[in-house]
Amino acid sequence: MSAIFEPEAKFLLWLEIELLAAEGWAQLGEVPSDAIPRLRRAKVDPARIDALEARVGHDLLAFLGAVSEPLGDDARYLHRGLTSSDVLDTALAVQLTRAADVLLRDLAGLHEAVRRRATAERDTLMVGRTHGMHAEPLSLGFVLAGWLDELGRARARVERAREEIRVGKLSGAVGTHATVDPRVEEFVCARLGLQVAPVSTQVIARDRHAAFLAALAVVAGSLDKFATDIRHWQSSEVAEVREPFGDEQKGSSAMPHKRNPVLSERICGLARTVRGYALVALEDQALWHERDISHSSAERIVFPDACMVLDYMLRLMTQVVDGLTVDRQRMHRNLLQGGGIVFSQRVLLALVEHGMDRDQAYRIVQRAAHRALDDGQQFREVIAQAPEVRERLTPEELSTLFDPAYYLRNVRVTYERVGLA
Numbered sequence: 001m002s003a004i005f006e007p008e009a010k011f012l013l014w015l016e017i018e019l020l021a022a023e024g025w026a027q028l029g030e031v032p033s034d035a036i037p038r039l040r041r042a043k044v045d046p047a048r049i050d051a052l053e054a055r056v057g058h059d060l061l062a063f064l065g066a067v068s069e070p071l072g073d074d075a076r077y078l079h080r081g082l083t084s085s086d087v088l089d090t091a092l093a094v095q096l097t098r099a100a101d102v103l104l105r106d107l108a109g110l111h112e113a114v115r116r117r118a119t120a121e122r123d124t125l126m127v128g129r130t131h132g133m134h135a136e137p138l139s140l141g142f143v144l145a146g147w148l149d150e151l152g153r154a155r156a157r158v159e160r161a162r163e164e165i166r167v168g169k170l171s172g173a174v175g176t177h178a179t180v181d182p183r184v185e186e187f188v189c190a191r192l193g194l195q196v197a198p199v200s201t202q203v204i205a206r207d208r209h210a211a212f213l214a215a216l217a218v219v220a221g222s223l224d225k226f227a228t229d230i231r232h233w234q235s236s237e238v239a240e241v242r243e244p245f246g247d248e249q250k251g252s253s254a255m256p257h258k259r260n261p262v263l264s265e266r267i268c269g270l271a272r273t274v275r276g277y278a279l280v281a282l283e284d285q286a287l288w289h290e291r292d293i294s295h296s297s298a299e300r301i302v303f304p305d306a307c308m309v310l311d312y313m314l315r316l317m318t319q320v321v322d323g324l325t326v327d328r329q330r331m332h333r334n335l336l337q338g339g340g341i342v343f344s345q346r347v348l349l350a351l352v353e354h355g356m357d358r359d360q361a362y363r364i365v366q367r368a369a370h371r372a373l374d375d376g377q378q379f380r381e382v383i384a385q386a387p388e389v390r391e392r393l394t395p396e397e398l399s400t401l402f403d404p405a406y407y408l409r410n411v412r413v414t415y416e417r418v419g420l421a
Contacts, residue, residue: 001311004098005304011044013091014063018078020191021086021170024184031077038074042067060084081179083172089204090168092303094192096212099307100162104155106314107219111151113321118144118420122411125404126240126331127342129232134342137335137407140241140326142414147226149418154219161215164208168194175200210281213302216310217278223313224271227264230320234261240331244323263320270313277302335404339378341369346401347383354392364388 003009022039025031045066053062061084068075079087122141127134170185171177177185189196197204233241243263280302335342344365351361364386372379383389384398415421 001099001102001308002304004095004102005307007046008044010091010095011046011049011063013094014060014087015042015044015067017087017090017170017188017192018064018067018082020188021080021082021180021184022077024181024187025077025080027187028181028183030181031080035074035077039071039077042071058084060087081172081181081184082170083202085203086170086172086180089200090170090188090192090194092299093165093168093194093204096209096303096307097162097166097193099303099311100158100165100212102311103158103216103219103307103314104162106311106318107151107155107158110314110318110321111148111155113318114144114148114151115420117141117321117324118148118415121326122415122420123408124326124328124331125335125408127335127337134334134337136342136345137404139408139411140331142408142411143229145414145418145420147222148420150222150225152418154222157215157218161212165212166194167197167204167208168192169197169200169204171197171200174202206281209299209303210278213274213278213281213306216306217275220271220274220310220313223317224268226317227267227271227320230264230324231261231268234264238330238334240327240334242325242327243320244325263316267313267317267320270309274306274309274313277306338369338372339380339382340402341372341379343402343404344369344379346406347389347398350397350401351389351392356388356392360388 019036019039019042022031023036026033026036044063048066048069049059049062051062052065053059056062056065064079068078071078118141120141121144122139124140125137126140126143128136128138168185168189169175170180170188171182172179186196199205230241230243232238234243243261280298348358348361348365351364352358356364365383368383368386369379371377371382380398380402384395389398412421
């Protein structure tokens, strides 16, 4: 990913755009065709470009100066009728399209890793949690199936963002093609694999760029969510799942016992960075016309950084998912904490089905569950002692309500819906 945005790669893109534009003009008879092979011998010298930019204070003019020096009279065929944004915006479109291709490969790799783990953990029972409290049983595979579904949307979202950003412009100072024949623009964009922006001003409209970074930010948010789950599962009180931890790795300078979820924490922290970059792009979308600026200095940082950070996050999350260690015994102990309070709804529904008023049944089950939680008693034993329960449910009927496998009876449907059947 970093190679896409390194200075020399950027300058080579600028040069290719300038050369293609000259070829386009040559096809129209406006530039001598025999000049094109001589122009094609042009090279980029990043050090020379930097030196000139320090003098002239303009990156593209410094680039043109450095490239033109060895070309002699042929240099006049470069940048014919163009404005700086024609080159800069078109090059950025190529870079972001290539960056999106890398991110899509990363997403495909993570999608496959999650698919493998979701398949393997389909029936691995664990307690569900809502509002940080124990809820009803589910399976680790069911949770991972949710991740898989979300990653599928992430891939589609990045694909749409790639297509939306894959546009170039060579339309002149204010976009009217007054100094650039539209056929030159069409030629250059086609050779670069870009669509032509239907309408442009000095720049390509920045809603495209804001949408691109917004798509990346949503993907980062999904990774943040997954990593937060892992951090919770790895906490000492839960200890059901842990991320990879090397034999030589150390978790704390002071406490040797710690196996901190450093990879998950890193992903959570980096997600905030990508979201911040998206906010910058959204702000810049409005500033383009408000301040009549040509190119935001922030863009030169946020686009490369956001792409590289998300690339790293996706590869890191794939490593985490592939290396997860699952403690099924701990999951079972947590599931039965409080003597089965997670089965409270099944008891409630059974009482209602046997003729009890729902609010009355709710109060009875709630009192028993709270006694189990507050006094260290077993919910299953407490609820079995309630006279109202004994009147309606036999011990055998009550026992069947505490079978955790019941909660996976329809997981097959979810797996079919996400293509895991």
